[in-house]
Amino acid sequence: QMGKPDDDLVADAIEAAGEKRVERVFTVVLSNRKFDQVPPWLDRFPALRAVDLTFNKIPKVGDRLSKAGGTLQELRLGSNALDSTEGLSKLRDLRLLGLQYNQITALGGELAGLRKLQMLQLDSNRLVTPLNGLPASLVELDVSGNQLTSFAGIEKAKNLTTLKANHNRIHSIGGLSLCKSLAHLDVSHNDLKSMAGVDTLPALETLNLSSNQIEALELSPLRKLEELLAADNHLTSISELSSIAPSLETVDLSGNPRLTTAVLSSALKGATTLVEITFDEATLGGHERAVVLGGLPELELINGVPRESYSVAAGARPTTPGQRPPTASGRRPGTASSMRPASSAGSRPGSAGGHRPIVRPVNNIAKAMELQRSHLHAQIADMGETTSRTETEIEAQFQALASSFSGLQLRPLSAGQGPPPVAVASASATVPAARKRSLPRPPQAPPKSTPRRSSSKVVVNSPRRPSSSKASARSRIADAAAFASDPSNPN
Secondary structure: OOOOOOHHHHHHHHHHHOHHHHOOOOEEEOOOOOOOOOOHHHHHOOOOOEEEOOOOOOOOOOOOOHHHOOOOOEEEOOOOOOOOOOOOOOOOOOOEEEOOOOOOOOOOOOOOOOOOOOEEEOOOOOOOOOOOOOOOOOOEEEOOOOOOOOOOOHHHOOOOOEEEOOOOOOOOOOOOOOOOOOOEEEOOOOOOOOOOOHHHOOOOOEEEOOOOOOOEEOOOOOOOOOEEEOOOOOOOEEOOHHHHOOOOOEEEOOOOOOOOHHHHHHHHOOOOOOOEEEOOOOOOOHHHHHHHHHOOOOOOEEOOEEHHHHHHHHOOOOOOOOOOOOOOOOOOOOOOOOOOOOOOOOOOOOOOOOOOOOOOOOOHHHHHHHHHHHHHHHHHHHHOOOOHHHHHHHHHHHHHHHHOOOOOOOOOOOOOOOOOOOOOOOOOOOOOHHHOOOOOOOOOOOOOOOEEEOOOOEEEOOOOOOOOHHHHHHHHHHHHHHHHHOOOOOO
8 A cells, every 4th residue: 555554544453463463573664654653553563573664754763663673683764854763772672773864963861781683774864073982892883974073982882893974074093992893984084184094904905995084094004905996085195005905905095186107106016915906097107007908917907808808908918028018109110000910929909918908900911811811710610510620621722922021121110190192111212102003802701692584594693612621721822922922012
């Protein structure tokens, strides 16, 4: 039934249901029913364990639930008109209490006696410091979206493992030194200017400091810390993350315009356990980015992008010994292109031999060879004659063909530039621009069958199929070799 039910009708229905059936009612959901008080007939259910009265207009709890005090374990009163916790002291068996989105300004002594209460939701109220009256049994506490200026009073909840205090006016983390079991702390969107007091929380696993005014990220070692979020601060100094959090897996340092390249590079040095990182790309240029990311072997996500994709998009590939790092443009200085020759073992795009390189239209010969290779494989697959022997033979012959071009020096293209007017064939001879000609179009898919009329009958042209996959492979390889070795070919 939608809307507020009639109390008398409900009471009659409960009575008609019989005592045995009423005793089997454990959960009552009365969300969004326009109640302006706790229904009086709730005390008719002697075995209640959970009551949901969210999204109503209840200003006080009163003693309507006193008879359920021995069995009620979950009470949800979020989004009502409560201005106090009066009437809750008798619910001594409560494990979860939801009071979020109300108008509560202070906690009386009603909650201190709830010795089994483990989860308390007080977010989006009007609470001010000090927050007295919390039970020592609390494990999870949410006081976000209030007007707190410190953690005074919260230290009495010594067993806390999770504390959400974001969107307040807190200016100091001090006051939590007694919460030695605290593992998850969210103090984002506050007025913090330092991290004093964090080092007294040895069990911390996740720490959110985003959107504050912190200038220095300097901590004593927190050996269990796995996630550190410090975005949108005023950071100018950061200790080496490997020393302050040797188990760190996720870090967010974005939105800190005062961070310098040197500080960020030094902070990330040796952080070999990092899996995800977020930072301002303007802080690290192409060269520094490649060096820093190259020293993070476990890294999987960079600014929300998988490492492999980020390497292609931003050109920040980790360097290998003997290789000069990329410049800010993403291309390695002194080389023709970031695309390696097709004959290099394990370097073809998509292979397992390292990160996918940047592919740019640099040389028509290499491009034509790859197109020939792809077309041959596709034709053989269409014929249903693919065998490991055929595939191996094609690869072997293409590798042999590619090795004949190992002495080519290829000139790269600038961003947005079209095909080069002249391709350099060797170090000693160049081809005049007047002899330039374009390559034939790459092989296209066979045309669809079309009828052709002759003088006596209609003949259907079928797509041409080679009689043998090996013969087709040899023929196309010979064509590619002849074309590439043609002295009149400028490319």
